Amino acid sequence: MDSSYNFLFDLALILLCTKLLGLATKKVNMPQVVGALVAGLLLGPACFKLIQPTTFISNCAEIGVIVLMFCAGMETDIEELKKSGKASFLIALIGVIVPLVGGLGIAYIFNKQGMISSNATCSILLQNIFIGIILTATSVSITVETLKEMGKLKTKSGNAILGAAIIDDILGIIALTIVTSLADPTVSITMVLLKIVAFFIFVAVVAVSFFFIYNKKYIKVKKGLHRHAILAFVFCLLLSYIGEVVFGVADITGAFFAGLIISKTQRTKFLASKFDTLSYLFLSPIFFASIGLKVEIKSMSAMIVIFAVILTLVAILTKIIGCGLGAKVCGYENYQCLRIGVGMISRGEVALIVADKGFKLGLLGANFLAPVVIMVVVTTIITPILLKVVFNNGPTHHVSSSESIAKGYEEIHHYRVGN
Amino acid sequence: MDSSYNFLFDLALILLCTKLLGLATKKVNMPQVVGALVAGLLLGPACFKLIQPTTFISNCAEIGVIVLMFCAGMETDIEELKKSGKASFLIALIGVIVPLVGGLGIAYIFNKQGMISSNATCSILLQNIFIGIILTATSVSITVETLKEMGKLKTKSGNAILGAAIIDDILGIIALTIVTSLADPTVSITMVLLKIVAFFIFVAVVAVSFFFIYNKKYIKVKKGLHRHAILAFVFCLLLSYIGEVVFGVADITGAFFAGLIISKTQRTKFLASKFDTLSYLFLSPIFFASIGLKVEIKSMSAMIVIFAVILTLVAILTKIIGCGLGAKVCGYENYQCLRIGVGMISRGEVALIVADKGFKLGLLGANFLAPVVIMVVVTTIITPILLKVVFNNGPTHHVSSSESIAKGYEEIHHYRVGN
Numbered sequence: 001m002d003s004s005y006n007f008l009f010d011l012a013l014i015l016l017c018t019k020l021l022g023l024a025t026k027k028v029n030m031p032q033v034v035g036a037l038v039a040g041l042l043l044g045p046a047c048f049k050l051i052q053p054t055t056f057i058s059n060c061a062e063i064g065v066i067v068l069m070f071c072a073g074m075e076t077d078i079e080e081l082k083k084s085g086k087a088s089f090l091i092a093l094i095g096v097i098v099p100l101v102g103g104l105g106i107a108y109i110f111n112k113q114g115m116i117s118s119n120a121t122c123s124i125l126l127q128n129i130f131i132g133i134i135l136t137a138t139s140v141s142i143t144v145e146t147l148k149e150m151g152k153l154k155t156k157s158g159n160a161i162l163g164a165a166i167i168d169d170i171l172g173i174i175a176l177t178i179v180t181s182l183a184d185p186t187v188s189i190t191m192v193l194l195k196i197v198a199f200f201i202f203v204a205v206v207a208v209s210f211f212f213i214y215n216k217k218y219i220k221v222k223k224g225l226h227r228h229a230i231l232a233f234v235f236c237l238l239l240s241y242i243g244e245v246v247f248g249v250a251d252i253t254g255a256f257f258a259g260l261i262i263s264k265t266q267r268t269k270f271l272a273s274k275f276d277t278l279s280y281l282f283l284s285p286i287f288f289a290s291i292g293l294k295v296e297i298k299s300m301s302a303m304i305v306i307f308a309v310i311l312t313l314v315a316i317l318t319k320i321i322g323c324g325l326g327a328k329v330c331g332y333e334n335y336q337c338l339r340i341g342v343g344m345i346s347r348g349e350v351a352l353i354v355a356d357k358g359f360k361l362g363l364l365g366a367n368f369l370a371p372v373v374i375m376v377v378v379t380t381i382i383t384p385i386l387l388k389v390v391f392n393n394g395p396t397h398h399v400s401s402s403e404s405i406a407k408g409y410e411e412i413h414h415y416r417v418g419n
Numbered sequence: 420m421d422s423s424y425n426f427l428f429d430l431a432l433i434l435l436c437t438k439l440l441g442l443a444t445k446k447v448n449m450p451q452v453v454g455a456l457v458a459g460l461l462l463g464p465a466c467f468k469l470i471q472p473t474t475f476i477s478n479c480a481e482i483g484v485i486v487l488m489f490c491a492g493m494e495t496d497i498e499e500l501k502k503s504g505k506a507s508f509l510i511a512l513i514g515v516i517v518p519l520v521g522g523l524g525i526a527y528i529f530n531k532q533g534m535i536s537s538n539a540t541c542s543i544l545l546q547n548i549f550i551g552i553i554l555t556a557t558s559v560s561i562t563v564e565t566l567k568e569m570g571k572l573k574t575k576s577g578n579a580i581l582g583a584a585i586i587d588d589i590l591g592i593i594a595l596t597i598v599t600s601l602a603d604p605t606v607s608i609t610m611v612l613l614k615i616v617a618f619f620i621f622v623a624v625v626a627v628s629f630f631f632i633y634n635k636k637y638i639k640v641k642k643g644l645h646r647h648a649i650l651a652f653v654f655c656l657l658l659s660y661i662g663e664v665v666f667g668v669a670d671i672t673g674a675f676f677a678g679l680i681i682s683k684t685q686r687t688k689f690l691a692s693k694f695d696t697l698s699y700l701f702l703s704p705i706f707f708a709s710i711g712l713k714v715e716i717k718s719m720s721a722m723i724v725i726f727a728v729i730l731t732l733v734a735i736l737t738k739i740i741g742c743g744l745g746a747k748v749c750g751y752e753n754y755q756c757l758r759i760g761v762g763m764i765s766r767g768e769v770a771l772i773v774a775d776k777g778f779k780l781g782l783l784g785a786n787f788l789a790p791v792v793i794m795v796v797v798t799t800i801i802t803p804i805l806l807k808v809v810f811n812n813g814p815t816h817h818v819s820s821s822e823s824i825a826k827g828y829e830e831i832h833h834y835r836v837g838n
Contacts, residue, residue, distance in 0.1 A: 005663050005670065007478045008485070012656035019649045056478045059426045066427070229700055230438045237431035244424050251424065277696040281648055 040292020064287030073259020088163030091326035098322030103132030140165030459711020483706030492678020507582030517741030522551030559584030727790035
């Protein structure tokens, strides 16, 4: 009987520690997200072992990241994204290729006797490519949260990062699926690519139908606010679920597009405030803590430690170089290239999901899981810190009209959110 | 991989169906809670079998009922409760004795050869008493939700119901623990009673310390709103957890007292609006649906069906008579006695928890679980319907100053909440 109530204690501990450490990191001018991640590390098996990861925590964390991406979608300016569409694509593309090559390179140096793999059927080349694939995955949620906190999400760099992260996500999924399909003969590459195309057709059809139904209904139910929020949430969950299960696209990609579609219904401000409450009061502390909770520091050989350090450095540098190069090609200023590159460093849960998949398929050995986790944690913790540095040190750029509106909105947001 | 995302689909389905059926019941002037319960019945094993109860759903439901009771605590007027304290105690006491005797009576008639029990070590008398114990447990959350929806929570009857339900809860726990302790030699009655007394001393100490710390801190952190909501939530979760695990009192009792203590910090309106969002957008639909999800209609013999019908009738009548009698003794008007009696009918999750405990101890046979579940569902569904009837049909009573303030508040609440 007693043990079945542990989830209440876990939840209380997560909320308390993420908030207290978040406030502490805020005190030293770091984003609260860093505190929340450290809280997870301290509570989890890596340190005080106070909380065991449970299905409840992982499910709430998943809904947490879905709601975060849904809010990001709602707050994305589609017009602005259209303008930065081509740029975002180039940033994402070069930002995927450089880490892929970098990961492949260091894996080639370290993986002499197929020591990464625990599965004899996988070729060493495939294992090395897989390390590269892990490095391609950008987790934009922490960047989004940090930029939101700083009031910089709706800047030109912020939009480029968001757009590039979405495309990066898709490119990463394609790359992952190709490699896993080579390891597993039951998955067909053509099918995967068709499914991704089908997903976008599906989203377009849903968007058009949604506008049609909503605009017709909207006239009738003007004051029904509760049901709007609930139906928006249902829409977000269904698109996430369908994206993941039917089309094999990440659920957070579905959530993001749900937010984009909803953002056109004019109720966004009301909805955003409701989902903001749901997020900060319950879901997002669980999500950020859960990342830290996954880390397990076991006895590691000197080789593995060296590999972890180099993997982390390569992960940071290849994203800055790759995405920065992409931005430079598109005519961004140097300080903007740096901001975009830094915004794409964070690997977060995406890389963990990828690593987990590879681990199950035998593409990644058990002893190489720890370096990947260390790389993910360091890139995740370092991203908000570096973002703060590069966004504060850039030149005082002239503010465009859309940016000044965005700034005003962010100020309202900040006032509402408090701390 | 696919099946691990089912919780997203479950959640979407629960939110959608509870809202749609809630709106439908609202259309025919019934509380939305009824629709939400029916949604659970339809989705669960009793009907379309679309959703399997999972740990995730049951944990979220538990947090949902905790937040509901926390909000009820925050909205309770302690001054008003003090006034109705003696009345509440008498209402609860007679409202526990009458159903206990009624349950014992019908169990005596039906339970001839110890057919209720699946455990030979339990005496028939103990089994019969246990049926009585199940009938004592009042689940006030549905009444609270209904009265809130109707804007009648802060009336004299509403306060009496809330107060009586809290005391009823404690009396029920004492009765349950005594019976289970007789079935299980490892539990000591004295210890149980001491623990309940200790819980109230603990709550008093916490309340005093909380006011002291809060009032000191309050001066420093005037604008920190986020952290207030999160710390309030942590406080609520910890008091629920400690109440349940350390003192053996129900977690919802702990949550209710956490709300009462928080209500004295003047931030109640802000906090209530935040927890209201968390509740309606995510947690409470899961809670109400989860009750319906627990129902399983298996092949039942004619005897069991007759027993179910009579058990349900006895459950309804004994609470109306018992609590009504208690209210009458305390000098309430007849229409108020009826309202209070009706408000206490609902058994909800408390009776299910009690039945589950008895089932595990062999005090309740497997074939008698279905009648208990039917009784719970019928009393839960019928309570809001009857509440609506008795609150609308009473005399137009003169409004006291505190009630008119409460009414104003409820109107604001209604406006804010929308539908």
